[in-house]
Amino acid sequence: MSRQINKERTRRRLLQAILKTIQRHGLGTLTTGRVAQLAGVAQPTFYVHFRSMDQALEQVAEWVAQELDSGLSPEAAAELDRAAEVLEEAVRKCTGSLVQDRKVAEVFLSNRRDQTSPLGRRWSVLTGSLRERMRQIVVQVRPDAAPADAALHAELLVSMIFGLAEAQLDGRVDGLDRATSTASRAIVTSILSTSSVADAA
């Protein structure tokens, strides 16, 4: 049992070392030797845990995806009764969980569009789920919104979440709570003021 725990601990240490290496030097210099050294294990140990660096990167992406996703459970949304508050809460939680760990946040934000690595590909999928979740909340705010308008406002919400996380990481925004609330209110006002499906028809 304890051996199993130790093995899991080493695997986590290797995943952390991968994140740290990408954060410091980018994907170009990512070798199993460098990662093993940073994790404090012998290089062959890397292959006890992962088939290849690509497989390890998939696990890094999956692990980070789970962390970022945890703040966005539908249960949490159901507790609030007003749709606008649900939206504000979703933006706040999502931005908050993104900036929680600087290393994770920086590697995510820098690589989320990189289609040449397993990290970027997995994170494109994660961004897609986030966008879909935001679209659903926008429709709660304005049930008769034209589909294109709901989709557009979901795009804007996700852009703002990533933008606010970047600004916070780079030290350009102080009160993240006030910032996320301003951002989500801007979107709520905008979605409420666009013409409805009936108007557009």
Added chain:
Amino acid sequence: MSRQINKERTRRRLLQAILKTIQRHGLGTLTTGRVAQLAGVAQPTFYVHFRSMDQALEQVAEWVAQELDSGLSPEAAAELDRAAEVLEEAVRKCTGSLVQDRKVAEVFLSNRRDQTSPLGRRWSVLTGSLRERMRQIVVQVRPDAAPADAALHAELLVSMIFGLAEAQLDGRVDGLDRATSTASRAIVTSILSTSSVADAA
């Protein structure tokens, strides 16, 4: 003279080949051999034009920065009299010039935060200028805005510009003009509805 033009043409072809290589395979596999082959020149020719790959990357970053910057001249803004229209026009021009060339746009969006490459470092500076330009326009819209609010709305504008460009590149947004106008109006409404410096005092 014609020899000078030929030299410039080869230099451009090499820069294009660098962009194409990053777009297809990422920064990790960027070698002078691969770039020269794609540009249709012998590998030593690369060093006729650039001291190193890093110097070539700086030139790629600079060249793209100039292209993206051209849409944001203060002269263009002075032609319009209403500040809200200036803002809408700036968002439209900026998003438009970003998506004009898919290769440029994808490499820019994927690498703009990568502090491990000359591309990312130069593009961080470019993003900073864009943010400052947006902040100035926000202050035009609302001269008594609290500095923190002006800065926050500039952050949101830049996030939206990058987000709309991504959505357009990925085929998720049809009418870019309508989308940029919705985005900039949301920000104008928000900046006009936040409490003024006097209120905050």
